[in-house]
Amino acid sequence: MFRERSVRIAAWISCSFLALFTVVPVLWIVATAFKTAAEINAWPPTFLPSAPTWANFDEIIYHTEFPRYILNTILVSTVSTVCIMITSSIAGFVFAKYKFPFRGLIFMVLLASATIPLEAYMIPVYIMVFKLKMLNTFAALILPLTIMTFGVFFMRQVIMGIPDELLEAARIDGASEFWIYLRIILNLSKNGLMAIGVFAFTQAWANFMWPLVVVSTGDMYTTELGLAVYQRAFYTEYGPIAAGAVISIVPMLIVFVALRRHIMAGIATSGMKG
Amino acid sequence: MSDVILPPQPSSLPARLARGWARMKRNHIGFVICALGPVLALFVVIRIYPIAETIRLSFYDYHITRRSNPFVGLGNYAYLFEDGPFHEALVNTILFSMLAVVATLLLALACAILLRSIEKAAPIYELLFYIPVVTPWVPASVIWKWIFDPTFGALNYALSFFGVARLGWLQDPTLILFALVAVSVWKMVGYFVVIFGVGLRAIPEELLEAADLDGATAWRKLTRIVLPLMRPIILFSVVTCTIINFNVFAPVYVLTASSQGAPAYDFKVLVGEIYSNGFVYYHMGYAGAQCVVLLLFVMSLLIVQFLAFREKK
Numbered sequence: 001m002f003r004e005r006s007v008r009i010a011a012w013i014s015c016s017f018l019a020l021f022t023v024v025p026v027l028w029i030v031a032t033a034f035k036t037a038a039e040i041n042a043w044p045p046t047f048l049p050s051a052p053t054w055a056n057f058d059e060i061i062y063h064t065e066f067p068r069y070i071l072n073t074i075l076v077s078t079v080s081t082v083c084i085m086i087t088s089s090i091a092g093f094v095f096a097k098y099k100f101p102f103r104g105l106i107f108m109v110l111l112a113s114a115t116i117p118l119e120a121y122m123i124p125v126y127i128m129v130f131k132l133k134m135l136n137t138f139a140a141l142i143l144p145l146t147i148m149t150f151g152v153f154f155m156r157q158v159i160m161g162i163p164d165e166l167l168e169a170a171r172i173d174g175a176s177e178f179w180i181y182l183r184i185i186l187n188l189s190k191n192g193l194m195a196i197g198v199f200a201f202t203q204a205w206a207n208f209m210w211p212l213v214v215v216s217t218g219d220m221y222t223t224e225l226g227l228a229v230y231q232r233a234f235y236t237e238y239g240p241i242a243a244g245a246v247i248s249i250v251p252m253l254i255v256f257v258a259l260r261r262h263i264m265a266g267i268a269t270s271g272m273k274g
Numbered sequence: 275m276s277d278v279i280l281p282p283q284p285s286s287l288p289a290r291l292a293r294g295w296a297r298m299k300r301n302h303i304g305f306v307i308c309a310l311g312p313v314l315a316l317f318v319v320i321r322i323y324p325i326a327e328t329i330r331l332s333f334y335d336y337h338i339t340r341r342s343n344p345f346v347g348l349g350n351y352a353y354l355f356e357d358g359p360f361h362e363a364l365v366n367t368i369l370f371s372m373l374a375v376v377a378t379l380l381l382a383l384a385c386a387i388l389l390r391s392i393e394k395a396a397p398i399y400e401l402l403f404y405i406p407v408v409t410p411w412v413p414a415s416v417i418w419k420w421i422f423d424p425t426f427g428a429l430n431y432a433l434s435f436f437g438v439a440r441l442g443w444l445q446d447p448t449l450i451l452f453a454l455v456a457v458s459v460w461k462m463v464g465y466f467v468v469i470f471g472v473g474l475r476a477i478p479e480e481l482l483e484a485a486d487l488d489g490a491t492a493w494r495k496l497t498r499i500v501l502p503l504m505r506p507i508i509l510f511s512v513v514t515c516t517i518i519n520f521n522v523f524a525p526v527y528v529l530t531a532s533s534q535g536a537p538a539y540d541f542k543v544l545v546g547e548i549y550s551n552g553f554v555y556y557h558m559g560y561a562g563a564q565c566v567v568l569l570l571f572v573m574s575l576l577i578v579q580f581l582a583f584r585e586k587k
Contacts, residue, residue, distance in 0.1 A: 002391040002482075004492050011388035015395075018385050019402040022464060026405055028428065029417045045431050091313040100306045106314070113321050115514075115576055117521045119545045120568045123558050124327035125320060130338060147316050177305035206410030208524045209545075213553050224412040228524070231416055232531040238420060245413035256408040260401065267465070268472045 026249065033057070033242040040238050056243035065218055066244055069226035076138060076222060077204035080145035084200035085193055087147050092155025093185050097167065107156075114149030119209060126213055140214045141222070145204050151196045154266060158192035159185060195262040202252055223248045328569065331562035338556050350563035360564065363542035370451060370543070371519040374458040378515055381459065382466035383508070387500065389467070390474050400471065403464030411461070415528035418457045419444070422529070444529055444538040454541065457525050462518065466511050473507035474500070506583065513579045517572055521545055544568060 002008075028047070032040060033056050035049040060066045094100075095107055118125075122144075129140045162185065170180050186193070211225040221229070227244050256263060332350055336343045354360055385403070389396040406414060421428045422443035430440045443453045477500060485495050501508075523545040530538045544564065552561030 002387075002492050002495070003486075004391075007388065007391045007492050011392045012395075014388055015385055015392070015399045018381070018463070019399055022403050022406050022460060025417045025421060025460065026409065028421070029413070032420065041426055043426065043431075045426060045428055087313045087316065090309050094306055094310045098306045099301050100303060109322070110317060112576070113317070113325070115517060116321075116325060116569065116572055117517065119521050119523065119548065120565050120572065121321070121324040121328045123331060123548075123552050123562055123565060124324035126553070127327075127338060127558070128319075128324070144320050147313065147320065152313075177302050177309075181309070202408060206412075208410070208412055208527075209549075212527075213549070224410055224524075227412050227416060228528055231412075231419070231528055241416060242420070245416040248413045249409050252408045252410065253405065256404070257401075260404075264400075264468065267468050 029242050029245050029249075033239070033246045035239065037237070037239050040242075056239035057247075059237075060240040060243045060247070064230070064240070065221070066223070066226060066247070068219060069221045069223045070247065072138075072141075072220060073205060073222040073224070076141045076145070077201050079138075079142050080204040081197050081200040083142070083146040084148045084151050085197050088151030088155045088196050089159075089186060089189065089193055090181060091152045092157075092189075093159050093181055095152065095156045096159040096162075097164070110149050110152060114153075118144055122210065122213060129214060135214055136216045136220050138220075141211060141220070144210055145200070145207065148196070148200060148203070151200065154196055155189060155192055158189045162188050191262060191265075194259065195266040198255060198259050198263055199266060202255065205248075205252060325569070328562050328565045331559050332566045334559045334562075336557075336559035336562065338558055343559070346559070350560045353560060354563055354567070359542055360547055363544050363547045364567075366451070366542055367520060367522070367544040370454055370458075370522060371516055373451070373455045374462075374519045374522075375512060375515045377455060378459045378462050379466060379508070379511055382463050382511075383470055383504075385463075386467045386470035386474055387496065389471065396471070400464070400468055403467050405464070406461045407464045409461070411524035412528060414461055415457065415525040418453070418460070418525070419529050422453050447539050447541070450529070450539050450541050454522070454525060454529065457529070458519055458522065462515065466515065469511055470504070470507065473504050477503050509579060509582055513575050516575060520568070520571060523549065 031048055034052040034054070035046070036051060036053055036055065039046060039050060095103065125144060129135055129143065134140045134143075166184055166188075167180055170184060175183075206224065207222070208224045208228065211220075211222045212228070215221060215225060218226075223244070227241070227248055230244060231241055333345060333347060334343050335346045335349070385399075389399055409417075420426070424430060424440055424442045424445060427443070429443065430438075433441070441449060443449045481499055482495055485499060490498070522543055526541055526543050526546055530541050544567070548561050548564045548568070551557045551564065
């Protein structure tokens with residue numbers, strides 16, 4: 001875009017500074033998780049641990065309920081991801097390939113509701129869960145995470161790219177609509193579905209507000225909630241908290257680095273919406 | 275499909291019904307209902323209905339464990355005007371969002387534009403910028419809490435080289451605002467670098483080459499070509515970023531809890547007030563009124579965005 005030498009030099013310098021700003025804090029917490037308590041509370045602070053130790057991880061894994069929280073989070077995130085992949089692909093398919101009354105209107109309402117944050121309408125959802133006597137259950141944790149408007153929008157975009165002739169050919173061979181969905185649509189939209197799966201998983205994993213509201217006993221905590229509660233209760237033991245934070249971050253980083261191409265494609269679409 | 279020219283048909287009612295039925299069958303209406311029905315039902319139950327119900331609740335003195343919840347009309351809204359902590363939260367949230375949005379987007383836009391001049395390195399930089407975006411809010415706040423710690427924090431240590439005395443980043447009512455803005459910028463900047471990158475790549479290279487031939491400076495190319503073409507995506511980003519920041523809660527929840535050195539300043543924000551009114555004191559009607567404030571704010575932003583796009587077309 002700009003080939004001027006001065007611009008290129010400015011680009012290298014400023015982007016490197018921004019990269020330091022975004023990366024160093026994460027490296028810092030990882031380094032801290034391997035430090036001894038004495039080193040964490042030392043002045044001046046050190047960056048790399050002088051005597052790396054697993055003690056903080058031992059502490060949080062063997063002496064707290066944290067492993068339970070991790071399992072809870074894995075369960076909630078996995079079920080939520082599967083639900084969102086199903087609801088997004090089937091709704092995306094119907095919006096992309098079928099004509100029915102009020103299609104445009106229904107789609108508009110869905111899209112408009114996407115930007116309204118859960119925080120703005122969580123009270124009635126909570127009351128609903130309370131009346132169903134479902135507070136403090138996995139079902140309650142998963143309920144708001146079973147649909148994703150962006151998923152429907154994105155899958156619709158992907159499926160619109162699948163030629164109608166394929167569907168027609170299958171119909172002539174006597175395929176039912178559901179068979180077409182299972183065998184043709186899911187197969188040909190695999191990459192898009194993957195991107196939505198990644199979004200759904202990270203979104204469920206990082207969720208904090210809803211678990212904070214519906215969970216009341218320690219055995220139902222998610223990692224995010226457990227971490228926040230530990231952080232408030234045991235703020236003097238920073239080592240194990242740092243280890244917990246690392247445990248919460250690492251799966252996200254792995255998923256992101258492994259599937260970054262899918263993720264970037266998804267973000268590109270979310271930008272195109274604007 | 276429907277382009278086939280049909281011969282004139284009798285238009286008696288049974289015939290019309292039969293034709294309608296045939297058309298519905300051709301469009302697989304049965305499958306549409308079976309497939310979309312459950313998904314739409316979920317949408318209604320966990321999104322559309324709760325939004326409407328939030329508005330209804332805001333007119334009631336609703337308490338979850340009570341049998342009777344009297345209608346209070348605009349009572350909850352009247353109380354919004356007297357509620358000191360709510361005013362504090364609203365002012366804080368607006369100030370925080372404005373600072374965070376401006377800082378995040380200016381930084382992201384500048385870096386996204388600069389990245390286009392070092393195209394080969396761009397994917398690596400975007401990857402590095404994106405790490406905080408995939409870091410959930412809670413561990414992100416845990417990281418920054420330790421950096422801001424007045425006694426052992428890295429920030430005060432770094433500043434000590436410049437002769438700055440230790441500052442209570444999370445203890446001072448003004449500094450905590452900037453500390454939260456820094457966390458928010460750190461968390462979100464990578465996302466908007468990628469979003470702006472998408473917009474910038476869509477600008478035709480020929481336009482800029484033509485400007486080069488005319489001897490345009492980098493600054494003129496930026497202000498006359500790049501920025502005008504980026505308007506829609508900038509607007510989208512302003513709206514998205516404002517909504518995200520207006521909802522700030524997790525970092526406040528973590529960062530305002532006591533830290534090693536001293537108890538932190540109790541920085542109030544809108545969602546924090548909704549949480550404490552609704553789920554700590556169970557004044558759900560009143561919390562509902564505060565939700566409506568949030569709802570109105572988000573809706574008005576969306577309407578502004580919608581109108582701006584419509585005007586373009």
